[in-house]
Amino acid sequence: MEQFNFIAQLLGIKDPNITILEIVDARSHTEVIAKLDYPASKCQHCQGQMAKYDFQKPSKIPYLECAGYKTLICLRKRRFRCSICGKMAVAETSLVKKNHQIPVILNQKIAQKLIEKVTMTAITESLAVSTSTVIRKLKEFQFKTDLTWLPTNMSWDEYGFKKGKMSFIAQDFDSLKILAILDGRTQATIRNHFLRYSRAVRNRVKVITMDMFSPYYSLAKQLFPMAKIVLDHFHIVQHMSRAVNRLRIQVMNQFD
Structure with a gap:
């Protein structure tokens, strides 16, 4: 029994009402035979006293790998029967939500x-x-978008989500709250998203910070006519650094 308690701890099974009975090597995976049992409680329908009845057929619950083998928990759950109204109930556990596998x-x-x-x-x-x-x-x-609000200061940027493809992200410049994550950074993708907001909401935006990706500038002016466009200083420094590095390589190549 002490050994099975150790196995329960190893698997992260914290429900004290689950008792491990046996570990079976099924070659392709490991089966943990266990039961779920605890004292009967009051009936939820009539508040009568429930009584232990029998066990359900084992529920086959997929679990995390252990020692490189897939693990399957075969859990038999206690059933209870009300002595007054005859209603049946099944024991519940924190291991898996009710009616879930x-x-x-x-x-x-x-x-x-x-x-x-x-x-x-x-x-x-x-x-x-x-x-x-x-x-x-x-x-x-x-992601659920609130189409009734946009921040006064917004920032646009892109990030590599898929190999060889850039995606678009917009966020509140002050709070860093994410406003949109779009699968792509084309003008059509960005335009279709922000046109879902009314003109009145879009006119609330006063400043948009962005990098030096040229399509962003004209698109931002169309969608947010009241906003000023501010180039992100990080990208300015990044472009200057790359330009200096290219010049350095050209000069070095002249001495080869």
Whole structure:
């Protein structure tokens, strides 16, 4: 029993009502046979006293890898029956949400990999989950845009999200709150996004800081006629540094 308690700690299973009964080597993966049981409580329907009834068929819960092997928790959950109204209830655990099969810790791992530069196929293979599970988690990250407000000072920039492709990001210059993350930095992509805001909202913007990417300037003047355009000093210094470096190389090549 002490050994199984150690295994529970190793797997990060913190629910004291889960008891590990056996560890099975299934060659391709490791199966953790466990049960979920605790004293009966009051019935949620009639407030009568529940009584222990039986166990459900094992729920097969995918889990994080352990020692390089995929792990599957076969969890038998206690069922309770009300002695008055006859309603049935199933034991609940912090390991996995009610009516869900994917444990909380695995959902957290999916979220972590989505933030990193990991493909969806790689996530499904490494965590042994379906593509639909990853997509459901991805939808939780959908950015909701408030079309009724824009900051007085806004900054535009781009970043490398995909290999060989730049994406656009806009944020509040003062609070650094992200306003938009767009898959691409073309004029059409940026224009279509900001035209969703009314002219009155766009006219509230007074200053836009940006780099020296030329298409930004004319587009910003069209979308935000009341705003002044300010070039980001970081990019100015960066361009000067590159120019000096190119000149240095040209001079060095003359002595070769």
